[in-house]
Amino acid sequence: MLKLDTTDRGILRYLQQNALLTTKELALQLNLSYTPVYERVRKLEREGIIKKYVALVNREGIGKNLVAFCNVSLKEHSRANGEKFVSAVMTFEEVMECYNISGEYDFMLKVVVNDMPEYQRFLMEKLGALDSIGNTHSIFVMSEIKHETALKV
Structure with missing residues (x-):
C-alpha cells in the first residue's frame, strides 16, 4: 500500500469533488507547481489509488x-x-x-x-x-x- 502524505490526500480530496480539475488548477489549490502535482497524480493512478474518472449521473x-x-x-x-x-x-x-x-x-x-x-x-x-x-x-x-x-x- 502506498503511503499517502498531505499532498496526496489533498489531490484525492479535490479530485473526488471535481475530477475535471486540470493539473494546473490542482497545483493552484495545493500551492504547488505543475510538475510535482502532475507526477503525484500519475503515481496515484499507477498505484491504483485513483481507479478511474467518471461522471456521476442523476x-x-x-x-x-x-x-x-x-x-x-x-x-x-x-x-x-x-x-x-x-x-x-x-x-x-x-x-x-x-x-x-x-x-x-x-x-x-x-x-x-x-x-x-x-x-x-x-x-x-x-x-x-x-x-x-x-x-x-x-x-x-x-x-x-x-x-x-x-x-x-
Whole structure:
C-alpha cells in the first residue's frame, strides 16, 4: 500500500469533488507547481489509488426510479457455485453493486431499474434463471437519505 502524505490526500480530496480539475488548477489549490502535482497524480493512478474518472449521473434524470437491495442465498456453498454466480452477476447491467456478505445471506446486490415491472423481469428472467441460487429477499428503497461517493482521505 502506498503511503499517502498531505499532498496526496489533498489531490484525492479535490479530485473526488471535481475530477475535471486540470493539473494546473490542482497545483493552484495545493500551492504547488505543475510538475510535482502532475507526477503525484500519475503515481496515484499507477498505484491504483485513483481507479478511474467518471461522471456521476442523476439516476432519476434518466428514469431509473427504483432501487432495490436483493439478498441472495446460494443453493450450495462451493467455490464453483459461487464463481458461477459472481460471473453471471457481473454481466447484469441492472446490478450496480454486489457484495459477498456474512449472515443469513451470501450476497447483497444493489439493483437500479426504471420501475417495479422491470425489477420483476430482472428477478424472474435473469436472477431467477441462475441455477446456483437458493433463495432471494428484496428490500425496496423508499427514499434516499444520503449517498456519497467521496471517501474521507
